[in-house]
Amino acid sequence: MSGETGMSAREVILARITEALRVPAPLPHGLTAESQSQVRQPQPRAAVTTSGASTAGITVTHAAAGLPTLTVLPEEVARPWLPDGGETQAERLQLLIENLVKLRAIVQQVPDLTAASDYLFTIARERDWQRVAWHPHPLVEPLLGGVPCATYRVDAADFEKNSLESCDAGITSCEALVAQTGSILVSSATSGGRALSILPHVHIVVATCDQIVATLADALHAAKERHEGHMPSMLSFITGPSRTGDIERILVLGAHGPKELILILVG
Amino acid sequence: MIVNHSPAPAAADSQPPRLAKKRFLHDAAEYVRDTGHRAFVRKALNGYYASRDLQKARFRNWEHARDAASLAKWSAVNRLDELLPRFVAAFEANGGQVHWARDAEEARKIVLELVRAARAKAIIKSKCMTSEEIHLNAALEADGYGVVESDLGEFIQQLRGEPPYHFVFPCMHVRRDEISDLFGKHLGTAPTDSPEELTMIARRHMRRLYIDADVGITGANFLVAETGQISITENEGNARLTAALPRVHIAISGIEKVVEHLDDLAVLLPMLATAGTGQPMTCYNTLYAGPRRAGEADGPEEMHLVLLDNSRTAILADPEQRDSLHCIRCGACLNVCPIFKNVGGFTYGTTYQGPIGSVITPHLRGLADWNHLSAASSLCGACTDACPVRIDIAHHLLHNRRNAARTAPNAWERLGHRLFVMVARRPWLFGLGGAVFRHTLPLLKALRPPLLRDWLASRDLPAAPRQSFRRQWERRQPREGRA
Numbered sequence: 064m065s066g067e068t069g070m071s072a073r074e075v076i077l078a079r080i081t082e083a084l085r086v087p088a089p090l091p092h093g094l095t096a097e098s099q100s101q102v103r104q105p106q107p108r109a110a111v112t113t114s115g116a117s118t119a120g121i122t123v124t125h126a127a128a129g130l131p132t133l134t135v136l137p138e139e140v141a142r143p144w145l146p147d148g149g150e151t152q153a154e155r156l157q158l159l160i161e162n163l164v165k166l167r168a169i170v171q172q173v174p175d176l177t178a179a180s181d182y183l184f185t186i187a188r189e190r191d192w193q194r195v196a197w198h199p200h201p202l203v204e205p206l207l208g209g210v211p212c213a214t215y216r217v218d219a220a221d222f223e224k225n226s227l228e229s230c231d232a233g234i235t236s237c238e239a240l241v242a243q244t245g246s247i248l249v250s251s252a253t254s255g256g257r258a259l260s261i262l263p264h265v266h267i268v269v270a271t272c273d274q275i276v277a278t279l280a281d282a283l284h285a286a287k288e289r290h291e292g293h294m295p296s297m298l299s300f301i302t303g304p305s306r307t308g309d310i311e312r313i314l315v316l317g318a319h320g321p322k323e324l325i326l327i328l329v330g
Numbered sequence: 331m332i333v334n335h336s337p338a339p340a341a342a343d344s345q346p347p348r349l350a351k352k353r354f355l356h357d358a359a360e361y362v363r364d365t366g367h368r369a370f371v372r373k374a375l376n377g378y379y380a381s382r383d384l385q386k387a388r389f390r391n392w393e394h395a396r397d398a399a400s401l402a403k404w405s406a407v408n409r410l411d412e413l414l415p416r417f418v419a420a421f422e423a424n425g426g427q428v429h430w431a432r433d434a435e436e437a438r439k440i441v442l443e444l445v446r447a448a449r450a451k452a453i454i455k456s457k458c459m460t461s462e463e464i465h466l467n468a469a470l471e472a473d474g475y476g477v478v479e480s481d482l483g484e485f486i487q488q489l490r491g492e493p494p495y496h497f498v499f500p501c502m503h504v505r506r507d508e509i510s511d512l513f514g515k516h517l518g519t520a521p522t523d524s525p526e527e528l529t530m531i532a533r534r535h536m537r538r539l540y541i542d543a544d545v546g547i548t549g550a551n552f553l554v555a556e557t558g559q560i561s562i563t564e565n566e567g568n569a570r571l572t573a574a575l576p577r578v579h580i581a582i583s584g585i586e587k588v589v590e591h592l593d594d595l596a597v598l599l600p601m602l603a604t605a606g607t608g609q610p611m612t613c614y615n616t617l618y619a620g621p622r623r624a625g626e627a628d629g630p631e632e633m634h635l636v637l638l639d640n641s642r643t644a645i646l647a648d649p650e651q652r653d654s655l656h657c658i659r660c661g662a663c664l665n666v667c668p669i670f671k672n673v674g675g676f677t678y679g680t681t682y683q684g685p686i687g688s689v690i691t692p693h694l695r696g697l698a699d700w701n702h703l704s705a706a707s708s709l710c711g712a713c714t715d716a717c718p719v720r721i722d723i724a725h726h727l728l729h730n731r732r733n734a735a736r737t738a739p740n741a742w743e744r745l746g747h748r749l750f751v752m753v754a755r756r757p758w759l760f761g762l763g764g765a766v767f768r769h770t771l772p773l774l775k776a777l778r779p780p781l782l783r784d785w786l787a788s789r790d791l792p793a794a795p796r797q798s799f800r801r802q803w804e805r806r807q808p809r810e811g812r813a
Contacts, residue, residue, distance in 0.1 A: 071430070072430035072431060072432050072436060073430040075430075075432055076430055076432060076585065076637070076639045076643065077411070077414070077415065079639065079643035079646075079647075080410050080411050080414065080585070080643055080646060081411045082643075082647065083643050083644075083646035083647035084408065084409075084410065084411050084646065086647075086649045087408070087649065088404075088407075088408055088649040088650075088652040088653065089649070090404070091397075091400040091401060091403075091404045091653060091656075091719075091720045092400075092653065092714070092720055092721070092722035092725070093714070093720050093722065094397050094400070094401075094720070143390055143391070144389060144390050144391035144392070144393075144394035144395045144398070145389060145390065145395060145596075145597065145600065146388040146389055146390070146600065146610065147388075147390065162610065166610075198627065217627045217628075218627055219624075219625050219626060219627050222627045222628045224541045224575055224628075225541060228537065228541060243600075244600060244610045244611045245610065245611075246611055246615075251622075251623070251626045251627075251628075251629060252623075252625075252626065255627055256574075256622075256626050256627030256628040256629060257570070257573065257574035257622075257626075257627075257628050257629045258571070258574040258575060258627075258628050259627065261567050261570040261571055261574060261614075262540075262571065262574070262575075278596060279595070279596040279599065279600065279611075280593050280596035283592050283593060283595065283596060284593070287557075287592065294424070294557055294559060294617070294619045295619070295623065295626070296424070296425075296618065296619050296620050296621060296622055296623045296626060296629055297573070297574075297616060297617070297618055297619075297629065298559070298616065298617040298619075299570065299614055299615065299616040299617070300599070300611060300614070300615040300616070301613065301614060302609075302610065302611040302612065302613050302614075302615070303613055304613070305565070305566055305567040305613055305614075306565050306566070306613055307482045307483075307529055307565060307566050308499075308565075308607070309481070309482040309483035309486070309499065309500070309501055309502075309529075310482070310501075310504075310506055310509060310525040310528055310529065311374060311502075311505065311506055311525060312374040312375075312377045312378065312499070312502065313525045315525050315526045315529040317529070317530070317533065318482055318529055318532075318533060318565065318566030318567060318568070319480065319533055319536060319540075319566045319567040319568040319571055320566065320567020320568075320570060320571070320613070320614065321567070
């Protein structure tokens, strides 16, 4: 393309995109009749909300003229096609535990932090752990009193990869627990950075029951609200212990990340 | 027996063009004859079908979820002019650095420069199909850099000197005893027939490498315009480690991976997992927003994103096939494809195998040389039904065939069609032709003329009926009338 000489790669690619989009594309193939009926006349773009209480729809307007505008149904109407996230807190708790057990994670429910500390003491003894890593957090710190082995504190001041690698387990808090999929949302801001929840052989998550949300969308929304425009550099949905099926499609736990995932659920 | 006759297909796009089709036909014939290979692949896929169906059933309405996913991708791809710059601005505001690459060569150059600037001694890589597309490993190695694939399947393929067999299950064609021998040869480990022990060998081997690597290279599954985050989907934790421990993180992504809202991922992530591997969610779905922040314990000092065009804008310019850019690379269309299951992944000679690869490869490498992939289709439409984002793959294969017929018509095909039209328009000639065919069929089967030979090589022809259909029909009518 001769017209592209002297332009930067960025300008060239953006120009190609603009040129390509001059011809509108038809709607996606095979939309169900119900979705087809949602194609409406252009209207102002509504704010996109993800909270369960929202009534605002997600409106898709189009930059190029002459294209149909799609309105996806408002969330509480539209989301019923995804896997169930539970209506009540009790349902969510039950779904979360069911899903985590299916994923081969270990869930331990305890009434309070003292009981959580006792549980940690027991498993550390049983497995003869030499060293566990942790990060400063109001849910994590109270558990360490009873740990019968050395501890390694992960924080911004001094982080050493080799020290962390030598730990038997990493203890972290989390952002949210997702009933819908059994996922645990951790972040670099609230779970001791990036490596603590992935490098040690066992990952222990301490969370309270009020951190349980119904769906992935709720968890993302909660994270967005909490960090208000300053997302942590890493947000990760952990769904069960690390696994692979690369050898003859046979499931093996503990590919590169933690072999075991233990959730201590307080309250 | 699994055949390993193919020379490393990595060089497929550099070979003389006309060879692509010839090699396809040759390899397809070889693989189809290999019943052991077919049985092995089918067994692996049977497990996938079972878990996929189980997870699909958890969706309260899978078809509506497909609508939502396809609309999310449709509205992003059709507004790429607006969303890509918005994503880039947000990503840069998060502290990431963006590099634009028009083609594979430019992308390789950018990565090499970044690696040089980082004074890298060791590079660790997690699974990234765009890097296969631009043949990055070969370029890094040619420049003297050691690069190790950390995904187990990719690691096995790297040791075997082969590209991925399937873009989601890279070594699904390899038996465990072959992996055991491979690890014995390269890592000096004792033989074992346990997949778990083999996985642990790779785990132990890789731990040191994550810690020692200066640069980590990953792909990207989604680019979120709203927040400037990139989303990476994986199961093993190798991408998490690759983006956590090295000093520099380089991600490579096609420009079409943009989605508008963070909320779109609440639909796309579980669908990718369900369609791709039959999981509710893959183990790790991670969003990265730039390098380590002040106050965070760890993470890279620099985060770079290479945005690759490499003919994607050519697909974008074709409104009919624009939706092939909706692809989230789940591999569902490969897993259900009767062609893929019989000819295997290497036969395609492409970075992206199977039906979706057959659709997009002609755009990336030229229709004249790669149209044969679109002809390798049974037109069953299983790929279209399997696609979680509703790409009309089966019809796009037909579109490719039509486009090829328009731009480079085959003289023999045209002659054949003309002859057929001539005969079909004249009932007497049609009847005569049928009579000749009925009476000479045994002779033809014995003589095996060129066109018939290919058919008869693996099939038989039924005996011809004594009378034509029209004749039989006529004779039937009065009897039906009496009844």
